[in-house]
Structure formats: C-alpha cells, structure tokens
Amino acid sequence: xxxxxxxxxxLSKHPLNKEEMVKPDLSASGVNTTCGDHVRLYLxxxxxxxxxxxxxxxxxxxxxxxxxxxxxxxxGKTIAAIQKLRKEDLFEWLGIxxxxxxxxxxVTLCLETLQSLR
Amino acid sequence: MNLRAHxxxxxxxxxxVYLDSASxxxxxxxxxxxxxxxxxxxxxxxxxxxxxxxxxxxxKYEHVRTIAKQFLHVGKEGETVFTHGATEGLNIVALGWxxxxxxxxxxxxxxxxxxxxxxxxxQMVAKETGAVVKFCPILSTGNLDYKxxxxxxxxxxxxxxxxxxxxTLGTLIDLPVVVRLARKVGAKIxxxxxxxxxxxxxxxxxxxxxxxxxxxxxxxxxxxAGVLYAKREILEAMNPxxxxxxxxxxxxxxxxxxxxxxxxxxxxxxxxxxxxGMGGAMEFMMDVGKNTLMKHDRELQEYAFKKLxxxxxxxxxxxxxxxxxxxxxxxxxxGVHPHDVAAILGEENICVRAGHHCTMPLMKALxxxxxxxxxFGLYNTAKDVEALARGLKKVAKVxxx
Numbered sequence: 110x111x112x113x114x115x116x117x118x119x120l121s122k123h124p125l126n127k128e129e130m131v132k133p134d135l136s137a138s139g140v141n142t143t144c145g146d147h148v149r150l151y152l153x154x155x156x157x158x159x160x161x162x163x164x165x166x167x168x169x170x171x172x173x174x175x176x177x178x179x180x181x182x183x184x185g186k187t188i189a190a191i192q193k194l195r196k197e198d199l200f201e202w203l204g205i206x207x208x209x210x211x212x213x214x215x216v217t218l219c220l221e222t223l224q225s226l227r
Numbered sequence: 228m229n230l231r232a233h234x235x236x237x238x239x240x241x242x243x244v245y246l247d248s249a250s251x252x253x254x255x256x257x258x259x260x261x262x263x264x265x266x267x268x269x270x271x272x273x274x275x276x277x278x279x280x281x282x283x284x285x286x287k288y289e290h291v292r293t294i295a296k297q298f299l300h301v302g303k304e305g306e307t308v309f310t311h312g313a314t315e316g317l318n319i320v321a322l323g324w325x326x327x328x329x330x331x332x333x334x335x336x337x338x339x340x341x342x343x344x345x346x347x348x349x350q351m352v353a354k355e356t357g358a359v360v361k362f363c364p365i366l367s368t369g370n371l372d373y374k375x376x377x378x379x380x381x382x383x384x385x386x387x388x389x390x391x392x393x394x395t396l397g398t399l400i401d402l403p404v405v406v407r408l409a410r411k412v413g414a415k416i417x418x419x420x421x422x423x424x425x426x427x428x429x430x431x432x433x434x435x436x437x438x439x440x441x442x443x444x445x446x447x448x449x450x451x452a453g454v455l456y457a458k459r460e461i462l463e464a465m466n467p468x469x470x471x472x473x474x475x476x477x478x479x480x481x482x483x484x485x486x487x488x489x490x491x492x493x494x495x496x497x498x499x500x501x502x503x504g505m506g507g508a509m510e511f512m513m514d515v516g517k518n519t520l521m522k523h524d525r526e527l528q529e530y531a532f533k534k535l536x537x538x539x540x541x542x543x544x545x546x547x548x549x550x551x552x553x554x555x556x557x558x559x560x561x562g563v564h565p566h567d568v569a570a571i572l573g574e575e576n577i578c579v580r581a582g583h584h585c586t587m588p589l590m591k592a593l594x595x596x597x598x599x600x601x602x603f604g605l606y607n608t609a610k611d612v613e614a615l616a617r618g619l620k621k622v623a624k625v626x627x628x
Binding site: 112113118121122143144145167168169170171173212215 | 562563564565566567570571574581582583596597625626627
C-alpha cells in the first residue's frame with residue numbers, strides 16, 4: 110500500500126483548520142521529542158460539543174494530514190466521544206491500514222494531545 | 228581492492244543502498260572474524276585467570292592496544308584507554324578530568340557543530356563546578372568561525388573540546404589552528420574524532436592533542452567499544468571516574484589504591500569481544516590506507532554534490548570543497564519534511580537519516596528544524612549516489628514539485 114497517497118500529500122500541502130484561535134475554550138500542546146514535530150490544538154465548545162477546532166504547528170506530511178482530518182472530524186462531537194477515539198479511527202480517516210513503529214507517532218501525536226485536554 | 232566485498236551485509240541485502248554510515252557503519256569481515264574467533268577459541272575474562280585460556284584472551288585484548296597505538300600514532304604506553312564508545316570517552320574527559328580540575332569561572336570552549344555527546348557532559352560538569360560553557364559560532368558556509376574562536380579563547384579557557392569532523396554537515400576542522408589557540412593560553416584540547424577517524428588518518432603526536440575519542444562502530448567495527456587517547460601525565464593525574472574490579476591495585480575495608488594507566492579507567496569486565504573486533508576494524512582501516520581512503524571519499528563526494536546540484540528542489544547545507552568537507556552531506560527537499568523524504572527513500576531501500584542528528588544547537592544556527600543527511604562509507608559506490616538521485620526524483624514526483 111502506498112503511504113504517500115493523494116489524500117495525505119494533498120492535506121500536507123493544503124492543511125485544514127491551520128490557524129490560531131483567539132480565546133479558545135480549550136487548548137493543549139504536544140511535542141514528539143524524537144523528531145521535533147509539535148502541535149497546538151484549540152477548541153471552541155458549546156453545550157459540551159466541539160463547534161470549532163483549529164491547530165498550529167509543524168511536522169511531516171503524515172502528522173499534518175492527521176491533525177487536519179482530526180480537527181475536521183471532531184466538529185459536532187462531544188468531549189466524552191473525543192476521549193473514546195482510537196488511532197485506528199485516524200488511520201481510517203486517512204485511508205491507511207497501519208503504520209510502522211517509527212511513524213505511528215506521527216499520527217498519534219495530535220490524538221494524544223487532544224485527549225490530554227480536560 | 229574491492230572494498231565492498233569486505234562487508235558481508237551485502238550478501239543478505241545485495242540491493243541495499245546504505246547512506247547512514249555517520250550514524251553507524253556496516254561491519255567489516257575482519258572485525259566480525261576477530262570477534263567470533265575470540266568467542267569460539269579464546270573465551271575467558273581478561274587480567275584475572277591464571278590458566279592458559281585466560282592468558283590467551285588477555286593477550287588478544289591487550290594486543291588491540293598496540294594496534295590502537297599504530298592507528299592513532301600514539302607515542303607512549305598507557306595512553307590508550309578502552310571505552311564503550313566515544314560518548315563514554317567524552318564523559319571520562321568531562322566528568323573525570325573536568326570535575327577534578329575545573330573551578331568556578333573557568334571556561335570550556337565548544338563549537339556549534341558539536342554532537343550532543345560533546346556538549347551535554349560539559350553542561351553537566353559546568354553546573355557542578357561553576358565553570359562556563361562557551362560556543363564558537365559557524366559561518367554560513369558551515370565552516371567554523373576561526374576569527375570568533377580566536378576571541379573566545381582567553382586565559383580563562385581551560386579546555387577546548389571540539390569535533391574533528393561534523394557528523395551533520397561534514398565540516399572538517401582545522402585542528403592545528405585550534406591546537407595553537409589552546410597552547411597560547413595553556414588550555415587542554417580534546418577532539419571528538421568519532422567521524423574523523425573514518426575519513427582521515429590521525430596523528431595525535433603531530434597534532435599535539437591532549438585527549439581524543441572515537442567509537443569502533445563508526446569505523447566498521449562492533450558497537451560497545453571505543454578508544455580514549457590521552458597524554459600519560461594527564462591520565463596519571465586524573466582520578467578514576469568508575470570504581471570496580473580491574474581498576475584497583477589494592478582494596479581494604481578503609482581505602483583502595485588505583486591500578487596503573489590505562490587500566491585505572493577500565494573498571495569491570497570490559498567489552499572484550501568488541502575491543503578485539505575493533506582491533507580488526509583498525510587493521511582494516513590501516514590496510515586500506517589514507518591514499519585509497521582519500522581517493523574513495525573524494526570521488527564519491529564530488530559526484531554526490533554534482534548529482535544533488537542537478538536537482539533544483541534540493542537545498543544543500545554547509546561547505547562543499549573537499550579540503551573542508553568529508554563524510555556527511557545535509558540537505559532538504561524544498562517544501563517537504565525531512566522525515567517524509569527519508570520514508571520515501573526508505574521505500575526504495577535507500578537508508579538515510581532525517582532529523583536533528585543529535586546537533587540541536589546547530590539546527591537552530593542553520594535556521595532549520597531538521598535535515599536529511601546522507602553519509603558515505605568505504606562500501607558505497609557511484610551507483611548508490613545514482614540511486615539517491617533517482618529516489619529524490621521520486622520524492623519530487625510524489626509531492627508534485
């Protein structure tokens with residue numbers, strides 16, 4: 110399976126929701142110390158549901174694509190539902206089966222950062 | 228001499244394009260045979276047993292000191308300490324010599340090219356002693372700023388600890404210039420030769436170095452072995468930094484006395500097989516000889532720069548002339564993260580490194596987060612460079628550059 114498919118390459122060149130949010134309701138940062146990728150997530154919530162999600166940061170194509178789809182998919186979800194997301198959900202949204210141990214963190218960094226929000 | 232034929236990895240992986248030798252090299256047959264011979268024929272602990280097998284093991288182990296003396300052109304006995312690698316060697320210098328002889332206000336001069344192993348131990352000893360770490364900057368060419376170094380080295384400087392060859396940029400350091408500056412103020416000079424010894428013949432006497440370290444695994448030998456060279460009078464004045472067996476002369480319940488140099492610094496059972504393997508690796512390097520080594524490096528490097536320069540989407544960092552450059556080339560594909568470049572090259576069986584290469588202050592000075600690094604060894608050929616160029620074209624195609 111081709112890892113660098115159309116979706117991932119497109120999202121890496123034209124990331125979604127990549128902007129700072131002024132006065133977010135929730136925000137958190139995450140760093141992958143082995144490669145230096147970093148992400149900051151911002152959420153606006155209403156009645157326990159996400160109404161807007163944006164991010165800033167820098168990373169490889171896989172991590173940029175992952176945080177792009179993540180911030181899209183969580184809109185409308187409750188905070189409780191977000192806590193239940195698994196890395197396999199991200200793989201599905203990205204259209205990939207699995208990742209080797211060296212790259213799996215590229216996908217999970219944004220998810221772990223999101224789930225560190227309390 | 229068919230250099231590649233000496234590396235058995237290419238039997239199992241004939242299509243392997245290995246361009247990560249600055250990280251670790253592939254192992255040479257001679258080192259593997261030496262290591263295995265010890266295990267199969269002479270396996271016993273060293274410096275202890277009174278039976279013939281132990282004597283044979285000790286003889287093989289100690290013979291490597293003679294080889295190391297030739298390899299580094301060491302003058303005296305007792306000046307080559309076996310370590311577990313360059314990192315341990317640098318820690319012996321920083322935490323052994325530094326902790327003992329540095330005081331508040333003394334200055335330690337490093338360069339921005341340093342690997343973390345020649346940086347973190349000095350920060351640790353500075354924190355303990357009150358000494359100060361100073362960094363010599365680099366020029367935009369990737370070369371050391373020698374004018375800045377001249378100003379940085381003062382009467383306060385007690386040691387200059389510097390790489391001989393940058394693992395990230397491949398920048399060669401003009402060591403005679405650095406040694407002259409150290410001598411002018413009475414400072415010690417320590418060279419991290421982890422990369423240097425893989426690409427140049429080093430003469431510690433001619434260079435008049437106080438300390439030099441390297442690892443066996445970067446010159447085609449096993450992991451877990453290395454050499455610390457130091458002048459005998461310095462080693463004799465230094466306290467041991469690790470206590471245990473073999474490093475003592477006499478132990479009572481109240482006190483212990485130390486063994487002679489270099490054994491004073493070799494506490495515990497050493498990496499016997501790996502040290503013996505390292506002997507094979509050093510002999511191989513000496514058999515290849517500096518002329519063949521230089522010719523091989525020059526041809527490969529000049530061809531690599533030519534091929535990389537043909538690719539408009541590649542940006543190369545650092546010095547390019549052969550007189551100032553060996554081993555590693557750092558670059559980026561414009562608009563593509565280095566990890567994606569390395570992953571796509573990996574799909575083509577081309578092994579390169581992407582990241583900060585354990586040189587985070589240097590990355591900051593270059594204004595990049597990470598680079599792709601290719602580094603050459605004696606097994607690489609022009610075909611590997613061509614495979615790299617093809618692989619990079621694939622990266623450009625995937626990202627529609």
